[in-house]
Amino acid sequence: xxxxxxxxxxxxxxxxxxxxxxxxxxxxxxxxxxxxxxxxxxxxxxxxxxxxxxxxxxxxxxxxxxxxxxxxxxxxxxxxxxxxxxxxxxxxxxxxxxxxxxxxxxxxxxxxxxxxxxxxxxxxxxxxxxxxxxxxxxxxxxxxxxxxxxxxxxxxxxxxxxxxxxxxxxxxxxxxxxxxxxxxxxxxxxxxxxxxxxxxxxxxxxxxx
Numbered sequence: 001x002x003x004x005x006x007x008x009x010x011x012x013x014x015x016x017x018x019x020x021x022x023x024x025x026x027x028x029x030x031x032x033x034x035x036x037x038x039x040x041x042x043x044x045x046x047x048x049x050x051x052x053x054x055x056x057x058x059x060x061x062x063x064x065x066x067x068x069x070x071x072x073x074x075x076x077x078x079x080x081x082x083x084x085x086x087x088x089x090x091x092x093x094x095x096x097x098x099x100x101x102x103x104x105x106x107x108x109x110x111x112x113x114x115x116x117x118x119x120x121x122x123x124x125x126x127x128x129x130x131x132x133x134x135x136x137x138x139x140x141x142x143x144x145x146x147x148x149x150x151x152x153x154x155x156x157x158x159x160x161x162x163x164x165x166x167x168x169x170x171x172x173x174x175x176x177x178x179x180x181x182x183x184x185x186x187x188x189x190x191x192x193x194x195x196x197x198x199x200x201x202x203x204x205x206x207x208x209x
Contacts, residue, residue: 003150010151014158017128023083023118023196025166026189030090031111032170033182039111040170044163046115051159053120054129055152072123073207079121080200086114087194094187123200 018025024047032040119125174182 006147006151007154010154011158014155015162018159018162023122023193024115026192027086027114027118028163028166029170030186030189032167033174033186037167037171041163041167042111043115044167046112047119048156048159048163050116050119050125052156054125058129069207073204075121075123076200076204076207079123080197080204082117082121083193083197083200087190087197090186090190090193094183094190
């Protein structure tokens with residue numbers, strides 16, 4: 001019974017991690033609107049790949065190395081620049097005459113890389129993985145490493161299910177939404193991504209100056 005509880009607990013924790021509105025979810029929505037299911041899903045898979053790498057870093061005990069100053073500088077600099085670039089290009093595409101649904105296919109090819117980059121260089125992810133989840137894994141490992149690994153897989157399953165839910169929802173909903181609304185959603189996503197970049201860039205400047 002305890003094993004079932006642990007599985008359900010970490011699936012819900014995974015969904016809770018993935019559900020809040022953030023750069024990954026907005027990028028999934030944006031690409032789902034313009035390119036459909038696979039483009040949106042690939043963003044989610046890219047983000048999950050970064051999550052798996054963070055998980056492995058925790059399990060093999062390398063987390064302290066990520067707190068080195070030059071690593072933090074790279075993380076904030078790359079993360080902030082990436083979010084700013086995505087935000088500006090998204091806002092620009094909202095004001096072009098081309099229809100959102102026609103912008104389409106070229107965006108799909110780099111969706112996985114963009115999803116991975118957003119998650120890998122997002123300091124907020126570090127707070128979760130090396131803070132909240134790191135302590136949870138430590139408490140589970142005291143019981144047994146099998147239980148700890150089960151918790152890890154359950155968490156990743158929760159993230160996967162949420163990403164799949166977003167990709168499906170956006171893919172099927174976009175056919176029923178008018179072009180003007182699609183562009184408004186796209187513009188809102190672009191503004192949010194741009195605003196999200198500034199705290200990272202300010203932190204980056206503070207570290208190098």
